[in-house]
Amino acid sequence: xxxxxxxxxxxxxxxxxxxxxxxxxxxxxxxxxxxxxxxxxxxxxxxxxxxxxxxxxxxxxxxxxxxxxxxxxxxxxxxxxxxxxxxxxxxxxxxxxxxxxxxxxxxxxxxxxxxxxxxxxxxxxxxxxxxxxxxxxxxxxxxxxxxxxxxxxxxxxxxxxxxxxxxxxxxxxxxxxxxxxxxxxxxxxxxxxxxxxxxxxxxxxxxxxxxxxxxxxxxxxxxxxxxxxxxxxxxxxxxxxxxxxxxxxxxxxxxxxxxxxxxxxxxxxxxxxxxxxxxxxxxxxxxxxxxxxxxxxxxxxxxxxxxxx
Amino acid sequence: xxxxxxxxxxxxxxxxxxxxxxxxxxxxxxxxxxxxxxxxxxxxxxxxxxxxxxxxxxxxxxxxxxxxxxxxxxxxxxxxxxxxxxxxxxxxxxxxxxxxxxxxxxxxxxxxxxxxxxxxxxxxxxxxxxxxxxxxxxxxxxxxxxxxxxxxxxxxxxxxxxxxxxxxxxxxxxxxxxxxxxxxxxxxxxxxxxxxxxxxxxxxxxxxxxxxxxxxxxxxxxxxxxxxxxxxxxxxxxxxxxxxxxxxxxxxxxxxxxxxxxxxxxxxxxxxxxxxxxxxxxxxxxxxxxxxxxxxxxxxxxxxxxxxx
Numbered sequence: 001x002x003x004x005x006x007x008x009x010x011x012x013x014x015x016x017x018x019x020x021x022x023x024x025x026x027x028x029x030x031x032x033x034x035x036x037x038x039x040x041x042x043x044x045x046x047x048x049x050x051x052x053x054x055x056x057x058x059x060x061x062x063x064x065x066x067x068x069x070x071x072x073x074x075x076x077x078x079x080x081x082x083x084x085x086x087x088x089x090x091x092x093x094x095x096x097x098x099x100x101x102x103x104x105x106x107x108x109x110x111x112x113x114x115x116x117x118x119x120x121x122x123x124x125x126x127x128x129x130x131x132x133x134x135x136x137x138x139x140x141x142x143x144x145x146x147x148x149x150x151x152x153x154x155x156x157x158x159x160x161x162x163x164x165x166x167x168x169x170x171x172x173x174x175x176x177x178x179x180x181x182x183x184x185x186x187x188x189x190x191x192x193x194x195x196x197x198x199x200x201x202x203x204x205x206x207x208x209x210x211x212x213x214x215x216x217x218x219x220x221x222x223x224x225x226x227x228x229x230x231x232x233x234x235x236x237x238x239x240x241x242x243x244x245x246x247x248x249x250x251x252x253x254x255x256x257x258x259x260x261x262x263x264x265x266x267x268x269x270x271x272x273x274x275x276x277x278x279x280x281x282x283x284x285x286x287x288x289x290x291x292x293x294x295x296x297x298x299x300x301x302x303x304x305x306x307x308x309x
Numbered sequence: 310x311x312x313x314x315x316x317x318x319x320x321x322x323x324x325x326x327x328x329x330x331x332x333x334x335x336x337x338x339x340x341x342x343x344x345x346x347x348x349x350x351x352x353x354x355x356x357x358x359x360x361x362x363x364x365x366x367x368x369x370x371x372x373x374x375x376x377x378x379x380x381x382x383x384x385x386x387x388x389x390x391x392x393x394x395x396x397x398x399x400x401x402x403x404x405x406x407x408x409x410x411x412x413x414x415x416x417x418x419x420x421x422x423x424x425x426x427x428x429x430x431x432x433x434x435x436x437x438x439x440x441x442x443x444x445x446x447x448x449x450x451x452x453x454x455x456x457x458x459x460x461x462x463x464x465x466x467x468x469x470x471x472x473x474x475x476x477x478x479x480x481x482x483x484x485x486x487x488x489x490x491x492x493x494x495x496x497x498x499x500x501x502x503x504x505x506x507x508x509x510x511x512x513x514x515x516x517x518x519x520x521x522x523x524x525x526x527x528x529x530x531x532x533x534x535x536x537x538x539x540x541x542x543x544x545x546x547x548x549x550x551x552x553x554x555x556x557x558x559x560x561x562x563x564x565x566x567x568x569x570x571x572x573x574x575x576x577x578x579x580x581x582x583x584x585x586x587x588x589x590x591x592x593x594x595x596x597x598x599x600x601x602x603x604x605x606x607x608x609x610x611x612x613x614x615x616x617x618x
Contacts, residue, residue: 174483175553175560177567236556240549244484247545251484258486265574 016212020250027216034213038070038201045188047199048156050076055154057145058082058101058109060094062221063160065101066210067202069219071158072107079154080109083144085137086121087227094222101219112148114140120300126228128299129306133228136296136306143293147282149196161200164207167252168237170259183266185259193274194283204253325521329559336525343522347379347510354497356508357465359385364463366454367391367410367418369403371530372469374410375519376511378528380467381416388463389418392453394446395430396536403531410528421457423449429609435537437608438615442537445605445615452602456591458505470509473516476561477546479568492575494568502583503592513562 004014007026015027025033041047048054056068058080071078082098085091095111102109115121122140126133149157166185173181191197202210214221229235245252274283277291279298284291290298299306313323316335324336334342350356357363365377367389380387391407394400404420411418424430431449435442458466475494482490500506511519523530538544554561583592586600588607593600599607608615 175557175564177564177571179571233557240553243552244549248484248542255484255486262486262488 015216016209018209020206020245020253022249030212031216034205034209035070035073037204038067039074041187041201041204042074042199045199047158047188047201048076048197052077052156053152053154054078054156054158055145055149055152056080057141057157057159058098059160060097060222061160062210062214062219062223063162063165063202063207065097065160065219065221066205066213066217067158067160068101068107069105069217070213071201072105078107078158079152080107081145081148081152082109082111083141083148084111084113084115085141086113086115086123088123090222090224090227091121093224097220097222110148110152112144114144117144118297118300120297122228125296125300125306128304129296130308131306132232134232134234137228139292140296143282143291146196147280154196155191156197156199158199158201160202160210162202162205162207162210163252163256164238164241165234166200166203167241167256168234170256171241172233172237179266180268180272182259183263183268186263187260203256206252324525325518327518329515329554329562331558339521340525343514343518344379344382346513347376348383350496350510350513351383351508354508356467356497356510357385357506361386361465362461362463363387363465363467364454364458364461365389366450366466366468367407368469369406369531370469371519371523371528371532372471372474372511372516374406374469374528374530375514375522375526376467376469377410377416378414378526379522380510381414387416387467388461389416390454390457390461391418391420392450392457393420393422393424394450395422395424395432397432399531399533399536400430402533406529406531419457419461421453423453426453427606427609429606431537434605434609434615437613438605439617440615441541443541443543446537448601449605452591452600455503455505456589463505464500465506465508467508467510469511469519471511471514471516471519472561472565473547473550474543475509475512476550476565477543479565480550481542481546488575489577489581491568492572492577495572496569512565515561 005017005024006012006014007029008024009029010026012026014024016030017024054071054076056064056071056078058064058068060082068078068080080098080102082095084095098109099111101107122137125136125140129136145157170185173185187200187203189198241252272285274285276282277284277294278289279294280291282291286292286295288295296306314326314333315321315323316338317333318338319335321335323333325339326333363380363385365373365380365387367373367377369391377387377389389407389411391404393404407418408420410416431446434445434449438445454466479494482494496509496512498504498507550561581594583594585591586593586603587598588603589600591600595601595604597604605615
């Protein structure tokens with residue numbers, strides 16, 4: 001590996017070279033730039049103010065840990081929420097890391113266990129499901145994070161989606177021209193009936209930047225991937241975007257930012273009809289009486305297979 | 310390599326396996342299917358009728374040779390046009406192959422030499438240009454094909470862009486959200502003031518299908534790539550799309566067809582202002598008095614470097 005170039009600003013020893021910006025930075029200037037990028041993103045997309053209670057979805061991975069740390073450093077009123085999915089060792093470690101971080105930094109963390117909430121772990125559900133693991137797990141996490149944020153009196157839910165995730169997901173949605181998903185791919189989704197406001201404050205930071213941020217701030221994180229993610233389409237698309245970025249630096253950022261500018265073109269012509277789930281009362285777009293979460297629960301209770309949506 | 314599966318239709322020995330359609334076919338059924346796909350494309354996009362004179366841009370490569378052959382087989386009134394770019398051996402072989410094909414099949418071919426028309430070869434121009442070779446060559450070919458089609462009394466210009474080209478180009482335009490280029494990426498562009506109608510009848514056939522078509526019909530073609538194409542962005546994007554297709558068969562077709570359905574979203578809000586080039590009289594969107602082609606010519610005559618657009 002080539003020796004790190006000196007910091008563009010202070011000429012001290014380089015800590016990272018941001019290839020997309022052709023910018024070598026020392027540790028200190030890298031940290032302040034990273035927090036500035038997040039601050040600018042929060043402002044630009046009117047995500048939240050210093051008075052609002054922001055709930056951070058904390059998985060224990062580098063993205064959410066860095067996000068939580070940055071928001072705390074920027075003096076936002078943040079509380080973490082961690083869902084213990086019951087994925088054997090993976091979940092045990094994730095929970096422990098999240099709890100230790102909260103303890104060390106004097107931050108408030110709410111932990112919910114899927115086993116307690118739903119009576120089943122993700123492990124149990126995946127076994128009974130015809131859906132891909134990431135899909136069924138996504139449904140459950142989205143539902144729980146939304147409901148719990150309301151119950152905790154939070155007005156905004158912040159997630160750690162980074163630029164790599166966002167560009168790979170955008171690529172997937174574009175290859176299939178998923179108009180509805182495209183429209184909903186944005187750094188901020190406003191509060192709608194029954195849906196809490198959702199924001200992605202680190203969406204313009206790469207995976208590498210968040211990793212180096214954790215390294216610089218000595219933040220521990222889970223660095224094994226979920227045991228069910230192997231071969232997932234999202235990982236293939238991450239690789240593809242990485243190859244493109246490698247050939248043409250700054251493509252990811254241009255691709256994602258460019259999309260945000262034209263995203264209104266994909267606004268749906270008519271509003272999706274929502275109704276209240278007859279069981280939990282949360283609003284749902286499902287064509288059944290029950291929302292998708294309650295249907296999964298019901299299927300599990302009846303010991304029946306979970307069908308694809 | 311695994312043994313070719315038997316033809317889905319007649320159970321005879323397989324000649325090709327179309328992975329995107331999971332369809333093994335014998336030579337005969339492959340040829341008839343290929344021609345049907347082209348026929349359907351011509352109809353669906355109202356490209357041209359049997360009464361119109363269609364000019365095929367013949368480079369000597371597999372795509373344009375197959376296109377020319379298919380259109381002749383389908384009884385369209387086709388004439389070929391070949392531009393000798395003056396790229397040393399590459400152009401000599403391309404011209405010879407095009408001429409021999411016309412001769413053998415009793416088809417009419419018009420050959421134009423860039424050296425005669427413009428007084429310079431592509432080779433000369435590339436040396437004096439700050440633009441990428443593919444870019445300056447593209448400008449010249451588009452200009453000449455358009456003007457010559459008019460002069461030959463043709464009402465439509467057909468090019469051999471295949472699905473691989475189209476999907477790679479679409480990917481490039483999307484990565485940069487080139488709205489204007491996106492809107493103009495379509496299988497048929499109507500005649501506009503000064504611009505002949507342009508069509509891509511083989512846009513739903515892959516590179517592999519056109520290659521196998523030439524093989525089956527014993528059509529010779531130039532199979533060396535242009536000496537200036539090395540490292541071109543279009544080749545990188547072709548590789549990327551190939552990797553995606555390899556993982557998820559039928560993605561290219563879905564990606565391109567899906568785009569055509571939503572392409573209207575990229576319609577420009579105001580029409581591009583065109584004016585007549587003060588030299589050649591052709592319409593141009595250039596912000597200068599001269600069209601891009603005449604500007605290149607002028608620069609060459611003055612022995613000045615050709616600037617980027």
